[in-house]
Amino acid sequence: MPSLLNGRRLRLHLPAAVLLAASALLGGCATTTLGPGTFTTWQIEGQPDESTLLFRGIPVRTGQIVASEQGSPQSIFLSLLVADNYRFVHTGIIAIEDGIPVVYEANGQIQASFGGGPPTRHIGGGLRRVTLESFLNKQRFIAIYDPPPGADRERIGRFAHDSLAAGLPFDSYFNREDPTKVYCSEFTALALAAGGVSPRQVSPVNPNASVAVILDWLEITTPDIIPAGAIIADATRVGLFSRLHTPAQIEAYFDVKAELHRRFTPEQKLGNVLRFSMLRGLKFQPEVQGFMQAVNTAAASWDKLPPVEVDQRVRALAVEQLGPFEPARLANATDAGQR
Amino acid sequence: MRRSLITIAALLLASLPGCIHLPASVAAVVEQSDPPRTNNFLRDPPPAQAAANAKPVER
Numbered sequence: 001m002p003s004l005l006n007g008r009r010l011r012l013h014l015p016a017a018v019l020l021a022a023s024a025l026l027g028g029c030a031t032t033t034l035g036p037g038t039f040t041t042w043q044i045e046g047q048p049d050e051s052t053l054l055f056r057g058i059p060v061r062t063g064q065i066v067a068s069e070q071g072s073p074q075s076i077f078l079s080l081l082v083a084d085n086y087r088f089v090h091t092g093i094i095a096i097e098d099g100i101p102v103v104y105e106a107n108g109q110i111q112a113s114f115g116g117g118p119p120t121r122h123i124g125g126g127l128r129r130v131t132l133e134s135f136l137n138k139q140r141f142i143a144i145y146d147p148p149p150g151a152d153r154e155r156i157g158r159f160a161h162d163s164l165a166a167g168l169p170f171d172s173y174f175n176r177e178d179p180t181k182v183y184c185s186e187f188t189a190l191a192l193a194a195g196g197v198s199p200r201q202v203s204p205v206n207p208n209a210s211v212a213v214i215l216d217w218l219e220i221t222t223p224d225i226i227p228a229g230a231i232i233a234d235a236t237r238v239g240l241f242s243r244l245h246t247p248a249q250i251e252a253y254f255d256v257k258a259e260l261h262r263r264f265t266p267e268q269k270l271g272n273v274l275r276f277s278m279l280r281g282l283k284f285q286p287e288v289q290g291f292m293q294a295v296n297t298a299a300a301s302w303d304k305l306p307p308v309e310v311d312q313r314v315r316a317l318a319v320e321q322l323g324p325f326e327p328a329r330l331a332n333a334t335d336a337g338q339r
Numbered sequence: 340m341r342r343s344l345i346t347i348a349a350l351l352l353a354s355l356p357g358c359i360h361l362p363a364s365v366a367a368v369v370e371q372s373d374p375p376r377t378n379n380f381l382r383d384p385p386p387a388q389a390a391a392n393a394k395p396v397e398r
Binding site for chain 1: 373382
C-alpha cells in the first residue's frame with residue numbers, strides 16, 4: 001500500500017479498534033458472585049422447562065444465543081462501520097457441557113509483529129469457549145435469547161463444539177463468503193444455520209466517506225456484514241443483565257447509540273465522534289462523552305418511563321449537548337453553500 | 340526527572356511489538372474533527388463567542 005509510506009508512527013489508533021474490540025470484550029473485571037445481589041439489572045424473562053438448566057436462576061440451554069455490548073469507543077467504532085444501527089455488537093452460542101453453561105465465541109486477538117501494514121494483517125485468535133459466568137462478569141450489557149422456533153439446539157451446540165475442535169480461526173476481514181474463518185456474528189449465524197435456522201440477514205457497510213478510507217486501509221473489501229443485532233431479530237429474549245446499569249440506563253444507552261448513528265451521516269468524519277491520543281488510544285470526543293454521561297446520569301431515574309419516552313429524552317439531551325440535528329435542513333444548507 | 344521518565348516510557352512504547360504506521364489519509368479522518376456547523380456532534384458556539392472568534396486577532 002503506497003499510502004503507508006507517508007504514514008505516521010502510532011502506538012494505538014482507530015483501526016486498532018478492530019483488535020481492541022476483541023480485547024475490550026475480554027474486559028478486565030474481577031469475577032464477582034453472579035445474581036440480583038451483585039447485578040443492577042438481573043431481569044429473567046424465560047421460563048424453565050425440562051431442557052433447561054437453572055444457572056443462578058437463568059433458564060439456560062444448549063443452542064441459546066448470547067448478545068453483548070460494551071459501550072466502549074471500540075464498540076461504537078465497529079457499530080458505525082455498518083450502515084444500519086443495531087443494539088448489540090457481539091454474539092456467541094451457549095452450550096451446557098458437563099452441567100456447566102459455556103459460551104462459544106469468535107474472538108480476534110492482536111499478534112506481536114514487527115512488520116508494517118494495517119492491523120488486520122496481525123490479528124489472530126479464533127473460536128474459543130468461556131464459562132457463561134465469566135462472560136456475564138466481563139460484559140457491560142448482556143442479553144440471552146432462545147433461537148427462533150424450530151431450531152435444532154443440539155445441532156447448534158454440536159457445530160460450536162466441533163468448530164472449536166477444528167480450531168476455526170478469526171476473520172479480521174469480515175468476509176462471510178469464506179466460512180473457514182469467522183467473525184463473531186458470522187460464527188453465530190453458521191451455528192444457527194447448522195441448527196436449521198438461517199438468520200443470515202446482512203447489512204451493507206456504512207456509505208460514510210471516512211469509513212471507506214478506514215476500510216480501504218484495513219483491506220476490508222466485503223460489501224456487507226452480518227450484524228450481531230440481526231442474529232437475534234427473530235429470537236426470544238430470556239434475560240437481560242448488567243452489573244452497573246439499570247434497565248432504563250440500558251435502554252437509554254441503546255438510544256444514545258441510535259442517535260450517534262443517526263447523526264453519522266455520509267459526510268461526517270469518524271474523528272467527529274472518536275478521538276485519538278498517542279498514549280490513551282481510542283476515546284470518545286469530549287462532547288460525545290459528555291452526552292453519554294449526561295444520559296446515563298439522567299436515566300438513573302427513568303425506570304418508570306416507557307421506552308418511547310426514554311428515546312424522546314435522549315434526543316432532547318442530544319440537542320442540548322450536541323446541538324440540533326435536522327438532516328434535511330443541513331443537506332440543503334450544504335447544497336446552497338456549494339453553489 | 341519527569342522528562343526522563345517520559346522519554347524512557349516513550350522509548351518503551353515505541354519498541355513494543357505491533358507498532359504500525361497510520362497513513363496520512365486515515366489520520367485525516369480519524370485524528371481531526373470538523374468545526375461546528377459541519378459537525379453533527381458539536382454544538383454551534385453562542386453568537387457572542389462566534390463573533391469574537393471571527394474577529395481578527397489584534398497585534
